[in-house]
Amino acid sequence: MKCPKSTPLTTSSPSLASLQRRGPGACVSAAFHRNRAWVEIDLNAIAHNTRKVKQILSPGTALMAIVKADAYGHGAVTVAETVLAAGARWLGVATIPEGIELREVGIKAPILILGAVNAPEEIQAIAHWQLQPTLCNPFQALVFSETLAAVGKSIPVHLKLDTGMSRLGTAWQEAAEFARLVERSPHLEIASVYSHLATADSPDPRIMNQQHQRFRQAIGQLSAAGITPPKLHIANSAATLSDPSLHYDLVRVGLALYGLYPAAHLQPVLSLKPVMQVKARVTQIKEIAAGTGVSYGYQYIAPRDMKLAVVGIGYADCVPRNLSSKMQVLIRGKLVPQVGAITMDQLMLDVSAIDDLQIGEVVTLLGQDGDIEISADDWATMLGTISWEILCSFRHRLPRVARARSASSACSCPEGHGML
Secondary structure, three states: OOOOOOOOOOOOOOOHHHHHOOOOOOOOOOOHHHOOEEEEEEHHHHHHHHHHHHHOOOOOOEEEEEOHHHHHHOOHHHHHHHHHHOOOOEEEEOOHHHHHHHHHOOOOOOEEEOOOOOOHHHHHHHHHOOOEEEEOOHHHHHHHHHHHHHHOOOEEEEEEEEOOOOOOOEEHHHHHHHHHHHHOOOOEEEEEEEOOOOOOOOOOOHHHHHHHHHHHHHHHHHHHOOOOOOOEEEEOHHHHHHOHHHOOOEEEEOHHHHOOOOOHHHHHHOOOOOOEEEEEEEEEEEEEOOOOEEOHHHOEEOOOOEEEEEEOOOHHHOOOHHHOOOOEEEEOOEEEEEEOOOOOOOEEEEOOOOOOOOOOOEEEEEEEEOOEEEOHHHHHHHHOOOHHHHHHHOOOOOOEEEEOOOOOOOOOOHHHEEEO
């Protein structure tokens, strides 16, 4: 695909919102890429990870790609299109608006709403957009049935059982009673019965095995009642990688598609490629003397004469302030320490070891530069949280830029990028 020559962005340029909706074939001018900071998404890596996950699935098991929370901050529409092209058959989202966003761009794959839905207007929206809801309890099933009867519609539904997560779902011991209630409604058709595992990422499988045993007992109750759900599913990314007996008819995979492992002990199972990189540019370089305070509160005092670089990214862009003076970044393949309090829109680096640094040079906060990689797991470890939270935080101010190298989707504009 040929791109127009680079031109400066002007007031007549497309809005950021319209740019964000463009697919991987869209082009962005070099002027745009002079922006202060952005998130880079490797679509080839997403496709690779999807295919790798499919290779370990049991025969007859389909892949549901979890694209909730804007595909964990990666851009739901483009990620959904990419994983479907790579072999995923279902999509999973948390909310109705997330499902509608996918339908509005023409995605036809079945979409499961994983979150609870209770309001009649939400139920009508589900029917209109041909989404598939989760039913968590008998009361919800009755509300669905009454609402759909009023508008003369029927929909497929997925019954959620609580086998130990203590979150959404009917108690697993009541599976047959719950399913019989749903079956009595002419407006509800059971599409699947499923549950969710609380400790699948733990090296100790005992709790996971207990939940699995409860799920099997619930399935036995359904069978004894003459109820055979078309599909059963319980596995998330960790369970998919750790135990083929949990694959059933569907697996619900999120984190692994984005190139991260749910736990370190699962890394040998398959080779994943990281998808997200967070980058910014140097906006100013200055020399400071020993004893000079840096940033708010003077939490950092220069221990020597040093060279600072100001970088145009901060906690409003979801670089956690708690990483102040703890994190490192990459410039020219070298680790560089961040110093002083991270501010809303900017942070400072000690670049004394980088010769001839120029304004506009790229700084990699997350991702690989040369032989060194800084991952979401690294940030999560420093912050005492999980990599899921790190990925999902990059959903607001930073533009996302697709990186795809295939002949059909690669963009020949500067830096080979397209906007998501």
